[in-house]
Amino acid sequence: MRAAMAHRANGHPPPAPPEVTAAVTAAVAEHGDAAGALIPVLSAVNRRLGYLPPAALAEVSRRLGMPASRVYGVARFYTLLSTEPRGRHLVQFCENAPCHVVGGRRVWEALRQALGLAPGETSADGRFTLITTSCIGACAVGPVVVIDDEVHGNLTPDQVEALLARYA
Amino acid sequence: MQTFRSLVLVSGDPRSLALGAQAVFEQLQSAVRQRGLEAEVALKLIGEAGPTAALPLVIIYPEAVVYGPVAPADAADIVQQHLAMGHPVERLQAPERDLGGRLAWLSARRGTLPAEQRILLARAGRIDPESIEDYILHDGYEALGRALTGQTPAEVLSQIEASGLRGRGGAGFPTGRKLRLVAQAEGEEKYIVCNADESEPGTFKDRLLMESDPHALVEAMAIAGYAVGAHTGFVYIRGEYRLAYARLEKAIQQARASRLLGPDLFGTRFGFDVHLHAGAGAYICGEETALLESLEGRRGEPRSRPPYPVTRGLWGQPTAVINVETLANIPPIVRHGAAWYRTFGTPSSPGTKLYTLMGNVNVTGLIEVPMGITLREVITIYARGMKGGGHLKLAQTGGSSGSVIPASLQDTPIDYASFARLGVALGSGALLICDQDTCAVDLVRVLLRFFRHESCGKCTPCRVGTEQAYQILARVAEGGGHPDDAASLERLAHSLEMLSNCGLGQTAAQPLRDLLRHFGAEFDAHVKLGVCPAGACALARRPAVAGILGVPISG
Ligand SMILES: Cc1cc2nc3c(=O)[nH]c(=O)nc-3n(C[C@H](O)[C@H](O)[C@H](O)COP(=O)(O)O)c2cc1C
Ligand code: FES
Numbered sequence: 029m030r031a032a033m034a035h036r037a038n039g040h041p042p043p044a045p046p047e048v049t050a051a052v053t054a055a056v057a058e059h060g061d062a063a064g065a066l067i068p069v070l071s072a073v074n075r076r077l078g079y080l081p082p083a084a085l086a087e088v089s090r091r092l093g094m095p096a097s098r099v100y101g102v103a104r105f106y107t108l109l110s111t112e113p114r115g116r117h118l119v120q121f122c123e124n125a126p127c128h129v130v131g132g133r134r135v136w137e138a139l140r141q142a143l144g145l146a147p148g149e150t151s152a153d154g155r156f157t158l159i160t161t162s163c164i165g166a167c168a169v170g171p172v173v174v175i176d177d178e179v180h181g182n183l184t185p186d187q188v189e190a191l192l193a194r195y196a
Numbered sequence: 197m198q199t200f201r202s203l204v205l206v207s208g209d210p211r212s213l214a215l216g217a218q219a220v221f222e223q224l225q226s227a228v229r230q231r232g233l234e235a236e237v238a239l240k241l242i243g244e245a246g247p248t249a250a251l252p253l254v255i256i257y258p259e260a261v262v263y264g265p266v267a268p269a270d271a272a273d274i275v276q277q278h279l280a281m282g283h284p285v286e287r288l289q290a291p292e293r294d295l296g297g298r299l300a301w302l303s304a305r306r307g308t309l310p311a312e313q314r315i316l317l318a319r320a321g322r323i324d325p326e327s328i329e330d331y332i333l334h335d336g337y338e339a340l341g342r343a344l345t346g347q348t349p350a351e352v353l354s355q356i357e358a359s360g361l362r363g364r365g366g367a368g369f370p371t372g373r374k375l376r377l378v379a380q381a382e383g384e385e386k387y388i389v390c391n392a393d394e395s396e397p398g399t400f401k402d403r404l405l406m407e408s409d410p411h412a413l414v415e416a417m418a419i420a421g422y423a424v425g426a427h428t429g430f431v432y433i434r435g436e437y438r439l440a441y442a443r444l445e446k447a448i449q450q451a452r453a454s455r456l457l458g459p460d461l462f463g464t465r466f467g468f469d470v471h472l473h474a475g476a477g478a479y480i481c482g483e484e485t486a487l488l489e490s491l492e493g494r495r496g497e498p499r500s501r502p503p504y505p506v507t508r509g510l511w512g513q514p515t516a517v518i519n520v521e522t523l524a525n526i527p528p529i530v531r532h533g534a535a536w537y538r539t540f541g542t543p544s545s546p547g548t549k550l551y552t553l554m555g556n557v558n559v560t561g562l563i564e565v566p567m568g569i570t571l572r573e574v575i576t577i578y579a580r581g582m583k584g585g586g587h588l589k590l591a592q593t594g595g596s597s598g599s600v601i602p603a604s605l606q607d608t609p610i611d612y613a614s615f616a617r618l619g620v621a622l623g624s625g626a627l628l629i630c631d632q633d634t635c636a637v638d639l640v641r642v643l644l645r646f647f648r649h650e651s652c653g654k655c656t657p658c659r660v661g662t663e664q665a666y667q668i669l670a671r672v673a674e675g676g677g678h679p680d681d682a683a684s685l686e687r688l689a690h691s692l693e694m695l696s697n698c699g700l701g702q703t704a705a706q707p708l709r710d711l712l713r714h715f716g717a718e719f720d721a722h723v724k725l726g727v728c729p730a731g732a733c734a735l736a737r738r739p740a741v742a743g744i745l746g747v748p749i750s751g
Binding site: 062063064065066067068070071098101102105106107108109123124125126128129130162163164165166167168169170177 | 398399400435436437438479492495496553555630642643645646650
C-alpha cells in the first residue's frame with residue numbers, strides 16, 4: 029500500500045496488472061464513481077479477485093477521485109473486504125451464541141484440528157483460510173459453517189473431516 | 197419429541213395459593229391422569245397470571261379460555277368436558293368484567309387460537325416472490341394506490357400514528373412519530389432508508405421477509421415516502437444476503453416497468469424510486485447513523501447525536517431510517533385501517549411480531565404471533581417443547597442486544613411495556629431458548645466476545661469496556677475468578693451504559709447486568725467454589741474439577 033502511494037507521489041503510478049484493471053473497470057461500470065459507490069465497488073472487486081491487493085485500492089482511489097487513505101480505511105473496516113490474500117476456500121465458522129449453545133464449541137475444535145489452523149490463518153498449500161464470523165442468520169440449523177458461499181448446518185464434530193474433503 | 201395438544205396454566209401467586217390454587221392444580225393433575233391424557237396435556241402451576249379478582253385462574257391454550265375463580269371440585273369438569281371432549285365449560289369461565297390487561301385481551305380472543313397470526317407473512321410461501329403479478333393478485337400495491345389516490349399525506353401519517361406501530365429494529369420508537377418528524381423537518385430532499393442490515397445474532401426475520409415478499413417492502417417505502425414527502429428510498433442490505441438482494445433487485449425492476457415506481461405514480465404528481473445498497477460486513481452498520489455513514493461510502497462509525505437523522509440524515513437531509521419488519525406493517529395498516537390493526541397485540545404494543553426461535557427446543561424457525569404472548573406459550577405451542585425433555589433455564593431475547601432472562605419470567609407477556617417494567621430488553625425478535633446444560637457465565641462470555649469484536653473502536657468506553665468485561669468472563673469461565681470480579685463487571689456495565697457513544701456499548705451492559713442479577717449464584721459458584729453447576733463452560737472441562745460437578749445450586 030505504502031509503495032503504491034509513494035509511486036503516485038512521484039507521479040509514477042505502478043502499472044496495475046490487467047486483471048486488476050478489468051475488475052475495477054467492471055465494478056465502476058456497474059456501481060458508478062460517486063462517493064457512495066465506494067463500498068459496492070470494493071465489494072465487487074473483492075469478489076472477483078478474492079481480496080483487495082494494493083494495486084486495486086490504488087486504482088479505485090484514482091477512478092473515484094478519492095484519497096487513498098480513505099479507500100484503505102474503508103477496506104480495513106468491513107469484514108467482507110480483505111486486504112490479505114486468502115486461500116482457495118474460505119471457511120467461516122459462526123461463533124455467536126445461538127450456534128454456541130447447540131454444540132458449536134465442539135464443532136469449532138474439530139474444525140481447527142482438522143485444518144491445523146488458527147483463526148485468520150491460511151494453509152501452506154493455499155487451500156483453506158479459516159476465519160470466524162458473526163451470525164449469518166442460519167441459526168435455526170446451528171451449528172453452522174460457511175465454506176465459500178455454501179452454508180452447512182446442523183453440523184456435528186464427526187462430520188467435519190468429510191465436509192472439508194469436498195473442497196479440493 | 198414431546199408435543200402437547202393443550203397447555204393448562206394454574207395461577208400460583210400468593211393470593212391464588214391462599215384461595216386453594218395448589219388443590220386445584222392437584223385435582224387437575226389427577227383428573228388428567230385418570231383420563232390418560234398426560235401425554236397430550238401439559239399442566240403448569242405458574243406465578244401471577246395477570247390482573248383479576250377471579251382467582252385462582254386456570255387458562256387453557258391454545259384456545260385461550262380463561263376460567264376463574266376455580267374450586268378444586270371444578271377440576272373434573274374442566275378435564276372431562278374441555279380437555280377430553282373439546283367443549284369449554286361456560287359456567288366456569290371468568291366474567292369479563294373481572295379481567296384486566298392481558299387477561300381481558302386473551303379472553304376477548306376466546307375460542308380462537310392465539311395461533312400464528314399472519315399479517316406480515318400472509319404471502320410468504322404462497323406467492324412467487326419473483327412475480328409482480330402474483331403480488332398484485334394478493335392485494336399487492338393496493339395500499340399504495342389507495343393512499344396516493346384517496347388520501348392526503350397527512351391522512352396517511354395520522355393513520356400510521358393511530359395504529360400505534362412501533363419500530364421492530366430493536367428500540368421500539370413509535371413509527372408514526374418518526375415519520376411526522378421527517379415530514380415537519382426542513383430539507384431540499386427527504387429520504388426513506390430501509391434498515392435491512394440485520395446482523396443481530398439469532399435474527400433472520402428480515403431476510404425471510406425480503407426473500408419471500410420483496411414487493412411488500414418496495415410498496416411500504418413508497419407509502420412512507422408519500423407520507424413524509426420523500427421521493428427516494430434506499431435499502432441498506434446486509435452484504436451476505438445475496439438472495440434477498442437479488443429478489444429485491446428484481447422486484448424494483450418489475451415495479452419500475454409496471455410504473456409502480458418512478459414518476460407520476462397512479463396518475464398523480466407523486467414519484468418515488470428505490471435503490472439498493474449492499475453492506476460489506478460490520479454489525480455496527482445496523483446502528484442508524486453508522487448505516488448512513490456507510491451509505492455515503494465511509495467507515496461505518498456512528499455519528500454524534502443530536503442532530504438526529506430525522507432532521508439531518510443522509511447527505512445532511514431529513515431521513516427516516518426504518519427497519520424491514522416495521523415497514524412491512526405499513527401496507528396492511530393503510531389497507532385495513534388503524535382500528536383493525538389495533539385488534540392484534542396489546543394496547544401498548546399493537547400488531548404482530550416476528551420471532552426467530554432457536555436453541556434447545558424441538559422446532560426452530562420463524563413465527564409471527566400477536567404481541568403480548570408469553571415465553572411459555574412460545575415454547576410449548578410453537579417450539580413444541582424443550583428438546584430431549586430438558587427444562588428451560590434461560591432465554592436470550594433479541595440477539596446480543598436483548599436480555600438474558602431467567603425461566604421465572606416465562607409468564608410475562610412479551611411486549612414493550614411489560615418488558616420495560618422488568619428492565620428486560622425485547623430487542624429484535626430472536627428467542628434463544630436454553631436448557632439446564634447452558635452455563636450462564638459461558639453464554640454471557642460469548643455475547644461479550646461478540647460486542648468486543650463488533651465495537652467499532654471509535655469511542656474508548658466501548659472499546660475498552662467490552663474487552664475488559666470479556667477478559668474477566670473468560671477468566672472466570674476458566675476457573676481463575678477473583679472475589680471482586682462481580683463488582684468489576686458491575687462497574688464496567690455502568691460505564692458502558694453511561695459513556696458509550698452509541699447503542700452498541702450501551703446494550704453490551706445489559707447481559708452483564710442480567711448475569712449478575714439473575715444468575716449471581718451461578719457466577720459465585722464459578723468464582724468461589726471453582727465449579728460450573730451446568731457443567732458446560734471451560735471450567736467444567738478441566739479434569740481437576742470434573743469430579744465435583746453437579747453441585748446443586750439455585751437459578
Ligand atoms: C449496534 C446497533 C445495531 C443495530 N442493528 C440494527 C439492525 O441490524 N437492523 C435494524 O433494523 N436496526 C438496528 N439497530 C437499530 C437502528 O439504530 C434503528 O433504531 C432502527 O433501524 C430504526 O428502525 P425502527 O424504528 O423501524 O426500529 C441497531 C442499533 C444499534 C445500536
Ligand atoms: S448464530 Fe450461528 S448462524 Fe446465527
